[in-house]
Amino acid sequence: MPGNDGCGAIASGRLEPPADTRNAIKWHGRQSGLSIQRNPLALPRAYPGLADAMLCGSGIAQKGTTAMTGQQAAHYEGTEPFLDGGTPSRTVANAVQVVVTLAIVTVPFAGLGVAVWLAWGHGLGLADVLLAVAFYLVTGLGVTVGFHRLLTHRSFTAAPALRAALAIVGSMSFEGDVIGWVAIHRRHHAFTDRPGDPHSPYRYGTHLPGQLRGLAHAHVGWLLRDDPTPAARYAPDMTEDPAMRAISAAFPVLCAVSLGLPFGLGWVIGGSWHGALTALLWAGLVRVTVLQHVTWSVNSLCHVIGARPFTTRRYDRATNLWPLALLSLGESWHNMHHSDPACARHGADPGQVDVSAAVIRVFERLGWATGVHWPVPARLEGRRRGQGQAQSRPALHDGRPSAGPATATSTPS
Ligand SMILES: [Zn+2]
Numbered sequence: 001m002p003g004n005d006g007c008g009a010i011a012s013g014r015l016e017p018p019a020d021t022r023n024a025i026k027w028h029g030r031q032s033g034l035s036i037q038r039n040p041l042a043l044p045r046a047y048p049g050l051a052d053a054m055l056c057g058s059g060i061a062q063k064g065t066t067a068m069t070g071q072q073a074a075h076y077e078g079t080e081p082f083l084d085g086g087t088p089s090r091t092v093a094n095a096v097q098v099v100v101t102l103a104i105v106t107v108p109f110a111g112l113g114v115a116v117w118l119a120w121g122h123g124l125g126l127a128d129v130l131l132a133v134a135f136y137l138v139t140g141l142g143v144t145v146g147f148h149r150l151l152t153h154r155s156f157t158a159a160p161a162l163r164a165a166l167a168i169v170g171s172m173s174f175e176g177d178v179i180g181w182v183a184i185h186r187r188h189h190a191f192t193d194r195p196g197d198p199h200s201p202y203r204y205g206t207h208l209p210g211q212l213r214g215l216a217h218a219h220v221g222w223l224l225r226d227d228p229t230p231a232a233r234y235a236p237d238m239t240e241d242p243a244m245r246a247i248s249a250a251f252p253v254l255c256a257v258s259l260g261l262p263f264g265l266g267w268v269i270g271g272s273w274h275g276a277l278t279a280l281l282w283a284g285l286v287r288v289t290v291l292q293h294v295t296w297s298v299n300s301l302c303h304v305i306g307a308r309p310f311t312t313r314r315y316d317r318a319t320n321l322w323p324l325a326l327l328s329l330g331e332s333w334h335n336m337h338h339s340d341p342a343c344a345r346h347g348a349d350p351g352q353v354d355v356s357a358a359v360i361r362v363f364e365r366l367g368w369a370t371g372v373h374w375p376v377p378a379r380l381e382g383r384r385r386g387q388g389q390a391q392s393r394p395a396l397h398d399g400r401p402s403a404g405p406a407t408a409t410s411t412p413s
């Protein structure tokens with residue numbers, strides 16, 4: 001909404017990104033000295049009003065609403081490449097960051113190759129499979145239930161111990177520290193598929209070459225860019241929480257634990273170095289690889305391929321992609337999620353498997369989760385597109401998504 005400063009948008013229920021990210025980072029970094037998160041390996045997915053509301057409350061928005069990205073987002077027409085810079089920096093520190101990120105992304109893949117080679121005949125046992133599934137589920141739910149639905153979107157309130165536990169196991173997924181993950185994902189929702197979105201597949205336009213390049217960018221390329229997301233701006237609630245700060249700082253240790261535990265359990269179960277190493281490969285590196293790419297597929301594929309049965313904000317092209325539903329633990333019902341970000345269930349229609357929602361239901365019955373924002377049927381129907389609009393609309397052939405109503409920031413009662 002051109003000319004909107006963000007605060008008024010909240011009051012009106014129509015939300016627009018309030019500010020330019022880069023200038024806000026520079027300004028706020030100088031003023032506060034608070035930590036600035038740079039590209040954690042987030043899969044990122046928000047509650048569009050939250051960052052805006054926090055910005056207005058903090059007074060930061062007024063200082064940072066002058067710049068480039070906000071203006072470009074306001075003038076974006078849905079087909080052109082983003083012009084919000086993002087030129088990779090040439091500094092040594094950023095070069096090191098790129099090398100470390102590349103290592104985090106490629107080493108698990110190398111592990112996958114070694115694992116397959118080892119498995120040829122004798123390198124894969126039942127214990128490896130069971131450990132891999134268990135670690136995938138626990139760390140994956142840490143991301144989907146913890147990082148995403150609880151901490152980013154506040155879809156429910158968790159008991160302090162559960163909140164911390166989810167943040168810890170989510171950190172073991174090698175997708176970045178929890179505070180950085182939340183900040184990036186809120187930014188994704190604030191600028192979805194417009195200039196300012198950290199990982200939109202439409203960054204390079206909607207023509208075929210641009211779309212293919214955009215898919216690569218949205219999947220993993222964005223991790224290598226010098227495009228920091230300031231936690232103080234997008235996740236002040238997280239930076240003010242001592243437990244979250246401690247868990248965020250412990251991210252490297254938790255990554256080591258995430259690999260060390262399968263190794264140790266493999267050794268205990270198998271009673272040999274061979275058992276320890278195969279468990280490390282399958283329940284460690286392979287599990288990390290699969291979860292990372294499933295997560296990243298939600299960023300890339302789930303904004304390009306699939307159905308859009310629900311209305312979303314203008315230019316937001318999030319889709320529902322059923323083949324990923326099980327592996328993503330319900331996160332690939334991404335169109336529904338972008339339509340109603342605070343809803344605890346993303347697979348809201350009959351037959352849509354949403355393991356994360358089922359787990360939240362269990363937590364609720366145990367009394368560990370309260371205030372769960374379950375779908376409200378009337379609200380759901382109000383967001384459904386009319387007949388003839390619910391078709392899958394590949395962006396390659398549809399550069400101008402129809403405008404939908406603003407995403408409501410209220411939650412079902
Ligand atoms: Zn989200």
Ligand SMILES: [Zn+2]
Pocket residue numbers: 045188298299303318334338
């Ligand atoms: Zn998304």
